[in-house]
Amino acid sequence: MKEKLILIGASTGGPGHLKKILVSLNSYFSIPIVIAQHMNPVFIPSFVKQFDNELPFDFFLADDRHNIEASTIHICAKHCALYKRGYELKLENSLDVASLYNPSVDHMFHSAVKLVKDYDILAILLTGIGHDGAEGLSQLQKAGALCIAESEESAIVYGMPKKAIELNANIKMMNLDNIINSIKKFGGV
Template structure:
């Protein structure tokens, strides 16, 4: 377990994600004390430009995650396309590791692997997982397990999700602590971190 006092916000998103991220991430304040990790299903050539665009919209610094980069509060890390971004420990620090795409997982960057890796290093009560728009079920089981362990979870509601597949799967498995439209998710994250 890391000695770090902060927790992590973990966001999984697929189809319709770039627009939905613009409805969530710009509303997280520059003073947010936890790093934010985003696994957006995208091919390799698109995630750097996504990070750059979001960086221009957000109070927090947004960057594409680089292997062995230390996780720091005040930053949002976008998983690099063509890899699976996981959380690892180096000494007392939490770092990003970009692994080759896992053949055991259908979607990449993998939400499931990102959440599992964080849950193995950070106490559940210091983790918030958010399932946004997308097809399939990537991340649903890991987020459900996290909620059972005491973590906080949010599923985007049907009213704003471009594709309700990923959030619906989290809800179906009993893994969503709350279901919110995209415009209310940042506020909930801020409230939970303020009480963590």
């Protein structure tokens, strides 16, 4: 059986949605989660610290290279890429990415496409302005990952998820409550 991994991309309205998702998970939730939330890099450390103080998980600021392990949540400080070395899943900064958005959701999603053969991946694109994440989510879906875009019903800004659905009609569209239920189901909760 494959190990599991959850990837979440978000922009405008994302911090509140992320908190609602993470609060709904119990402390026994063991699937690692990697989050790319558009934010000025100056504010990301305090964002991670706030989550770490309020929620029963181990949060890590992904600002260098490190391992992804069960029961951990990693929030990208900069453009991040996932890769597998031996039996270990790793996350590292990518310095050569040209993107209007920090961190780039598309870059994170694209880097995970090659992991689909080794991991069951749930990729989620939440609320946000623009199109970041749409192309990467589409590529993940085509590679075999379970992909969800937030519906207009619950999105604060229905830009990024709308673009994802326009690119690939096979991406599931759900409101935030159903996304939470899908995460729990994926995690066996």
